[in-house]
Amino acid sequence: MTLTTVLTALGALVLAPLAGGLLYGIDRKVTARLQGRMGPPVVQPFYDFFKLAAKKRMMTSRGSGVWAWAYLLLTMTAFALFFLGQDLLVVVLVLAFAGGALAYGAFAVRSPYAHLGAHRELLQMAAYEPILLLTVVMFAMETGSFTVCGVLAAAGPLLPALPLTFLAVLIALGIKMRKSPFDIAACEHAHQEIVRGVYTEYSGRYLALIELAHWYELVLVLAVVALFWAQPLWVGALIAAGVFLLELFVDNLAARLRWSWMVTAGWGLGIGFIMINMVLLRWLA
């Protein structure tokens, strides 16, 4: 680990909230335009964040506050590990623990709405975790290394060899971004189902912490998408931006699916695509 890597990771940690917040702002603007509305300003997520952070502290259970912090810190850990060029498997697993923390926080209170949301959050994780883990395995099969450094040092881009894996990652991205048709546990915007699902009992600054963690998470997941074309990296960044916009369109085109459909899509289509990709690669090699 050189000094440059450490500085890159620190820079990314500082800049990611800005980028993530702006991306969510763009998300709200694009969504509003697709619905024939003006939409809020692009910096709206920052207004929301500061307003929430300055609200009076109100808690139903001390546990949920601790888990909200855990969600943020674990997401930041995964983020830092990624930008330090570390093992992708560790990144995915720490991110999974972070997602779990959000659900455990909702379990720490007695509200049935929060519990329902938490169950659904765990189901979402069950649907997308195998896809992310298998994607890392595919990266390793192609580049011979599990680390981000290894992928960056590979001879050529991964996308030509892993097109079906990329499709599977798109499904995981939809679930991770909490977008229709996969916004089962709680979606980001004004539309609501069973109050606010997993966020029901978080309020004020804890909701702000969760918002901040979402920003890190979004940038991290898009960075994983960018790894599919890391030579040169700007093509990967363009692909990630394109995928982000595509996700917004899908969000506005699709209706919410039932959770059983989400698990079927995640496991059937997602894992299926990756398996076919794996077999084809071996067969062609």
Added chain:
Amino acid sequence: MGLVATSRVKSPWILHYCTGGCNGCDIEILACLTPLYDVERFGILNIGNPKHADLLVVTGPVNWKNADVLKNLYEQMPAPKMVMAVGACACGGGVFHNCYNTLGGVDKVIPVDVYVRGCAARPEAVIDGVVAALDKLAGLGRGEG
């Protein structure tokens, strides 16, 4: 205005509760969310959870059955918070004035900051009411209200 005050004014999240009016005002409030009025332009979101809300928008005259529910919702909102009574019923009973089953206005149960008149209140009037509430909110310090 400081960063926090600006953010508060730019991002009021609304909780909407009907205490037994005729639903006319509720329809007008929801009309504010349509593309024609699009209150999300101002960062206003209709949020279904008192713990996330900044502004409680109440319609209807409040009856004996739901006075407790209204008080409960109000108490679950973290400060700073505002209450807006929309429509003649919510302001003072309206057409239900002096009915044996109603209390006659939201301010009989919880403190009200802004009154919006009309039966039904027009969406423009509702938006004006939100702006008045925001002016009041901007003047509050941290954790007050």
